[in-house]
Amino acid sequence: MVDACPNLAAAREEPRPEYMQAMTWNLKGKSLQKLDLWASASDACFDILLLQEVGSLHTLKMDEPGLDEPCEVLHHAVPELNMQFLHDFLSYLGMVIALDEERVDCLCSKFLGKWHMGISFLPRGHERARWVINVHLPHSARPDHAFEESLEDLRQRLVTIPLYHEVLIGGDWNTDQDRPGDTRADQVTALLTGMGFHCVKPAERTWFGPRGTSSQLDYFFINQKLVDSFHPDADSYFLEVQHEARSALNSDHSPVLLEANVRSTRPRARPERRARRKGRASSAKWQVNAAILQQQLDTLEVAVPLGSLSTLQDLQCQWRQLESVCKASSSRRSKPRYTDSAELKNICRQRNRCADAAQRAHLTRVVVSRRHAECFQWWQSCQQKASQGSASHMQTAFPIGLPLARATRTRMSRTMGASLRQR
Structure with a gap:
């Protein structure tokens, strides 16, 4: 008391x-x-x-x-x-x-x-x-x-x-x-x-x-x-x-x-970050349909200015209106990423289980060459979809020459170095 x-x-x-x-x-x-x-x-x-x-x-x-x-x-x-x-x-x-x-x-x-x-x-x-x-x-x-x-x-x-x-x-x-x-x-x-x-x-x-x-x-x-x-x-x-x-x-x-x-202050709880799985997209993008958005905004009721409590509208009602507009006019899309094929993944598993150093080095060279070829095919498919008007593939259809070659050389040097160290 x-x-x-x-x-x-x-x-x-x-x-x-x-x-x-x-x-x-x-x-x-x-x-x-x-x-x-x-x-x-x-x-x-x-x-x-x-x-x-x-x-x-x-x-x-x-x-x-x-x-x-x-x-x-x-x-x-x-x-x-x-x-x-x-x-x-x-x-x-x-x-x-x-x-x-x-x-x-x-x-x-x-x-x-x-x-x-x-x-x-x-x-x-x-x-x-x-x-x-x-x-x-x-x-x-x-x-x-x-x-x-x-x-x-x-x-x-x-x-x-x-x-x-x-x-x-x-x-x-x-x-x-x-x-x-x-x-x-x-x-x-x-x-x-x-x-x-x-x-x-x-x-x-x-x-x-x-x-x-x-x-x-x-x-x-x-x-x-x-x-x-x-x-x-x-x-x-x-x-x-x-x-x-x-x-x-x-x-x-x-x-x-x-x-x-009563507690006077409450620290905001920060959610724990979950570890991102390998090969999973880091974030998703949103795309907005301009025609649907304009149609939703035309039908949206104009909010009364928050001058005083006497003219105050329900904030939850306003939030629900904006939320409905966003859901109707926007959609979630993921950024296209390259992933290994099932055959290439099977070769990678064989390389990881291989005990012979020479055979392991051979499988490493096979993985690098196969991955380079599949990356080139994936890039060509992205370029074709971007030419057809796909907005999600336009950012991915970049010239493959120098960036892909540099990435391939880096990955090859790492895998070859790991194989040589295990000999």
């Missing part, structure tokens, strides 16, 4: 990139201004803030008013928090995702579902994007088909996220994982655990209703990639339910703080 910060402003002056602190909270209609007053007067410290049922969102001033989009971005809407806000602007009691500006290198994409919203960003000191999803599933009073639709909407969103990215899902699930017979909680667990997520829930109750009722409705799900980023020599994570904050804002939910010790 990390010592509590003396105040939120001091915590922002000295960012701690080795810790990830995520908080989820249902405000029950309270505004962000009241949250700001609570944060400035308490010892709250967090980097990711997931809020549900936030009130007075329509009164906040935005950077680019007039944008008819389901999500809007608020910069410094609450000065004390020093965060960027992404919220559902169409509903009176909407959802909000807040990120600490000092912990984010860049914002990648945003999305909004009927019962969830999310954002992907590149954390400072990391090489892969991290996805944060805020959920607020239907209440128990809603019919079962509405709850099942919300889970299906969430599932369709999760399958589009790359498996090598870190994903954090939190919010008000309106299902109690510890309540026996809660079929909706079983559906949530079956869906997310089947997709490789781990449930991170506190041991205390987070929702307090009338007549002394209480439930555990607020918790997190994290995928395996995020678990792998935790420091192995420290506690994986720490959960804290802040009941004092619930009393301060007069909400029926207590905020849940997830604090994890």
Whole structure:
């Protein structure tokens, strides 16, 4: 557990990139201004803030008013928090995702579902994007088909996220994982655990209703990639339910703080180089069909400039469009190389197994002469194919005189020298 910060402003002056602190909270209609007053007067410290049922969102001033989009971005809407806000602007009691500006290198994409919203960003000191999803599933009073639709909407969103990215899902699930017979909680667990997520829930109750009722409705799900980023020599994570904050804002939910010790930097793994087999091409070339490329570019949708998060398109969608254009207009081709014939390879094997020095020297001279003749025939075939318009053979159809003679003399001297040394 990390010592509590003396105040939120001091915590922002000295960012701690080795810790990830995520908080989820249902405000029950309270505004962000009241949250700001609570944060400035308490010892709250967090980097990711997931809020549900936030009130007075329509009164906040935005950077680019007039944008008819389901999500809007608020910069410094609450000065004390020093965060960027992404919220559902169409509903009176909407959802909000807040990120600490000092912990984010860049914002990648945003999305909004009927019962969830999310954002992907590149954390400072990391090489892969991290996805944060805020959920607020239907209440128990809603019919079962509405709850099942919300889970299906969430599932369709999760399958589009790359498996090598870190994903954090939190919010008000309106299902109690510890309540026996809660079929909706079983559906949530079956869906997310089947997709490789781990449930991170506190041991205390987070929702307090009338007549002394209480439930555990607020918790997190994290995928395996995020678990792998935790420091192995420290506690994986720490959960804290802040009941004092619930009393301060007069909400029926207590905020849940997830604090994890995350690696601040990840060295890029360099793949091991495999030894190239003898006689194998060192690299392959690509050829582009100009007509197909022009046709694909004409039909390609023009991308919107990345001016701000409000006008930001999905980067994955743009990458898939470019990838489809490349696959349709380009093809892989290998550079033609000379290889010995089967008969010549058989003579080489006989020479290697020969124990008589004189016979071995004779076979060496046979190999050199045969190889010279086959190289000349191979070069003539390349020249003929190049004259017919084969682009892959044009680079190979060079004058054979001096280069081939020099290569043949060098190879002959090496093989003859090896044979003489074995005598």
